[in-house]
Amino acid sequence: MKSGCCEIGDNVYPQDETKLRESWIPGTTQSRHTCCDVKVSGNTSICKGCGNKGIPVEEITLKSLVKEPVLEAIENLDGFYFCESPACEVVYFNNEQQVYLHKEDVKVRVGIKETENPIPVCYCFGWTQERIFEQIKQLGYSTAVKEIGAKVKAKECACDIKNPSGRCCLGNVYNVVKRGMELYRIS
Numbered sequence: 001m002k003s004g005c006c007e008i009g010d011n012v013y014p015q016d017e018t019k020l021r022e023s024w025i026p027g028t029t030q031s032r033h034t035c036c037d038v039k040v041s042g043n044t045s046i047c048k049g050c051g052n053k054g055i056p057v058e059e060i061t062l063k064s065l066v067k068e069p070v071l072e073a074i075e076n077l078d079g080f081y082f083c084e085s086p087a088c089e090v091v092y093f094n095n096e097q098q099v100y101l102h103k104e105d106v107k108v109r110v111g112i113k114e115t116e117n118p119i120p121v122c123y124c125f126g127w128t129q130e131r132i133f134e135q136i137k138q139l140g141y142s143t144a145v146k147e148i149g150a151k152v153k154a155k156e157c158a159c160d161i162k163n164p165s166g167r168c169c170l171g172n173v174y175n176v177v178k179r180g181m182e183l184y185r186i187s
């Protein structure tokens with residue numbers, strides 16, 4: 001009965017329930033049974049394009065940003081993840097459904113994966129890397145974090161439908177400003 005050992009059934013787990021629970025790694029779908037590793041191996045959130053962990057993405061984000069014909073071909077919009085790796089071509093993935101969406105399947109440029117202008121940084125208020133760098137070159141600083149921060153506070157943003165990650169851009173904005181300051185600020 002080796003092959004189906006992780007299928008829950010009376011004859012599979014003769015142990016008591018506590019033992020059964022202990023044999024599962026908490027927070028994963030993975031079993032400690034080596035004989036079952038192939039069957040349930042891998043975390044569902046690992047991008048097969050790069051091997052990094054993706055972040056969960058909501059249905060509303062996919063509906064807003066994935067091109068229609070691609071979207072229509074997807075059976076179920078649950079359980080998708082966004083890949084944040086700059087060098088990886090995969091934008092959204094769902095390992096369970098074996099669906100992998102790439103840059104060309106998405107309506108907007110995924111700033112984090114682009115190296116040529118325009119590189120969007122904030123999707124709600126139209127900040128690009130270029131605009132931030134230009135500001136730093138001229139002023140010695142950027143108002144991006146402050147301006148975007150104020151608008152986020154006033155709840156004027158719509159990251160869930162505009163940003164491919166479905167999340168607030170401020171962390172990325174901060175990183176771009178920091179890089180710009182290192183590159184262009186005249187000290």
Ligand SMILES: [Zn+2]
Binds near residue numbers: 049052
């Ligand atoms: Zn990836």
